[in-house]
Amino acid sequence: MAVVLPGAAKPKILIVGAGFGGMATAVHLKRDIGAEVTLVSHRNFHLFTPLLYQTATGVIDMDHLAQTVRPQARAHGFRFLEGDVTSVDLDKKTVQTSFGELAYDYLVLAVGSVNNDFGVKGVAENALSLKGINDGKLMHDRIVGAMEMAAVEKDEATRRALLSFVVIGAGPTGVELAGSLRDFVKVMAKDYPEITEKPKVSIVEALPNLLPGLSAYAVRKTTEALKERGIDVRTSSKVVEVSKEGVLLLGGELIPSANVFWTAGVKPAKVVESLNVEKERGRVKVDGFLRVGGHPEAFALGDITYLIDAKSGRRLAETAAVAVQQGKWLADALPDLMASRSVAPFAYRDRGFMLSIGRHSGVADLHWLKTSGFFGWMIWRVVHISLISTSRNRLGVAFDWTLAYFNTRNVAHTEV
Ligand SMILES: Cc1cc2nc3c(=O)[nH]c(=O)nc-3n(C[C@H](O)[C@H](O)[C@H](O)COP(=O)(O)OP(=O)(O)OC[C@H]3O[C@@H](n4cnc5c(N)ncnc54)[C@H](O)[C@@H]3O)c2cc1C
Numbered sequence: 001m002a003v004v005l006p007g008a009a010k011p012k013i014l015i016v017g018a019g020f021g022g023m024a025t026a027v028h029l030k031r032d033i034g035a036e037v038t039l040v041s042h043r044n045f046h047l048f049t050p051l052l053y054q055t056a057t058g059v060i061d062m063d064h065l066a067q068t069v070r071p072q073a074r075a076h077g078f079r080f081l082e083g084d085v086t087s088v089d090l091d092k093k094t095v096q097t098s099f100g101e102l103a104y105d106y107l108v109l110a111v112g113s114v115n116n117d118f119g120v121k122g123v124a125e126n127a128l129s130l131k132g133i134n135d136g137k138l139m140h141d142r143i144v145g146a147m148e149m150a151a152v153e154k155d156e157a158t159r160r161a162l163l164s165f166v167v168i169g170a171g172p173t174g175v176e177l178a179g180s181l182r183d184f185v186k187v188m189a190k191d192y193p194e195i196t197e198k199p200k201v202s203i204v205e206a207l208p209n210l211l212p213g214l215s216a217y218a219v220r221k222t223t224e225a226l227k228e229r230g231i232d233v234r235t236s237s238k239v240v241e242v243s244k245e246g247v248l249l250l251g252g253e254l255i256p257s258a259n260v261f262w263t264a265g266v267k268p269a270k271v272v273e274s275l276n277v278e279k280e281r282g283r284v285k286v287d288g289f290l291r292v293g294g295h296p297e298a299f300a301l302g303d304i305t306y307l308i309d310a311k312s313g314r315r316l317a318e319t320a321a322v323a324v325q326q327g328k329w330l331a332d333a334l335p336d337l338m339a340s341r342s343v344a345p346f347a348y349r350d351r352g353f354m355l356s357i358g359r360h361s362g363v364a365d366l367h368w369l370k371t372s373g374f375f376g377w378m379i380w381r382v383v384h385i386s387l388i389s390t391s392r393n394r395l396g397v398a399f400d401w402t403l404a405y406f407n408t409r410n411v412a413h414t415e416v
Pocket residue numbers: 016017018019020021022040041042043045046047049050051052053083084085086110111112113130131172173269271301302303304318319320321322323
């Protein structure tokens with residue numbers, strides 16, 4: 001515990017970003033550490049991204065994924081300010097925000113990532129990505145709008161493109177989106193007697209396997225499940241351009257589509273560019289104590305960091321699991337680091353992973369348990385609902401899932 005002398009100002013801890021990492025730090029920091037804790041973030045809610053694709057596919061109301069921060073601030077004794085951090089000056093220990101300058105004694109930077117199109121031509125103009133809360137709504141409108149247009153389209157080739165849905169990038173997000181999308185268009189098609197063709201869902205991956213980096217069990221079971229659901233799985237297929245006509249692959253093949261969804265990768269949020277520190281592929285290099293090089297009072301965590309896992313020897317991936325564990329570790333370690341006491345470095349505990357591939361279909365590889373199908377799907381549901389931190393959101397998602405289970409999804413084309 002830091003010692004604050006009577007009359008002395010309390011040290012200021014500034015956390016930037018109310019995502020998985022920033023919230024875990026703010027919520028787990030003990031109230032009695034004798035510091036003034038402030039969290040600044042772009043919006044006053046924490047987005048539960050693992051279920052975002054289900055807003056695109058009409059399952060979940062997007063408001064149910066926005067977990068408000070202020071009640072947590074009140075309960076855990078930190079201050080919340082809504083605003084954008086535009087730059088960080090590590091030498092002066094200040095950040096510039098949309099509402100003015102803030103000074104800190106300790107900084108925790110957890111601003112997450114943004115979509116990365118890797119410079120592929122036409123992605124920004126012709127594909128939709130899934131990152132912020134409105135992205136799910138945009139995708140939903142695109143999917144439902146395409147069905148409405150297909151219902152009145154006379155030209156066969158145009159109708160086929162409208163009924164073709166292509167997901168680019170077969171990481172966990174792409175796979176889950178493709179599976180849920182297939183269920184969504186299948187349910188919707190019943191209400192479109194004008195449409196006689198079957199909507200087609202494709203998933204395209206540049207590498208030889210789906211789910212790069214995940215276990216062979218997960219790759220095999222997921223590939224089988226997607227194919228069983230009639231999804232066109234394209235591996236070793238590098239996308240060179242996305243245009244209004246569809247997706248052009250290396251080698252010249254065009255997959256005609258009016259609905260292209262890009263889930264192929266992320267890069268650190270823009271403010272990271274303002275940091276004059278050592279980086280690797282744009283990510284901030286941190287040491288085992290999550291400190292930013294040369295600045296023992298500045299920490300970074302989550303998607304923006306580059307850290308090799310001591311156990312596996314591999315770079316820690318951009319996942320909520322990593323960000324949360326880092327946030328909790330930092331909340332525990334910070335009082336000791338502030339008081340120059342020794343602490344054990346951060347060590348990631350890999351608990352495995354799980355995926356939902358659509359109704360009654362999931363894959364879970366928890367190391368001690370490997371399962372798929374209905375049981376995998378149930379485990380995924382139980383775990384995900386338990387990870388939602390507020391009762392309002394948890395109940396909202398449970399309600400949405402119940403409706404969707406009985407094939408009642410949001411199919412309104414509310415685009416204005
Ligand atoms: C669609 C989707 C599905 C995913 N599914 C899973 C999953 O199933 N399991 C899993 O483990 N991971 C999943 N992830 C990855 C996971 O969301 C991220 O790894 C995790 O959110 C990273 O946490 P973070 O704290 O680094 O950043 P984030 O959680 O992204 O939080 C960053 C916060 O910083 C704020 N911010 C950004 N820039 C600024 C700024 N300049 N000023 C102020 N505030 C700012 C943002 O608004 C946000 O609140 C998914 C990601 C996506 C996009």
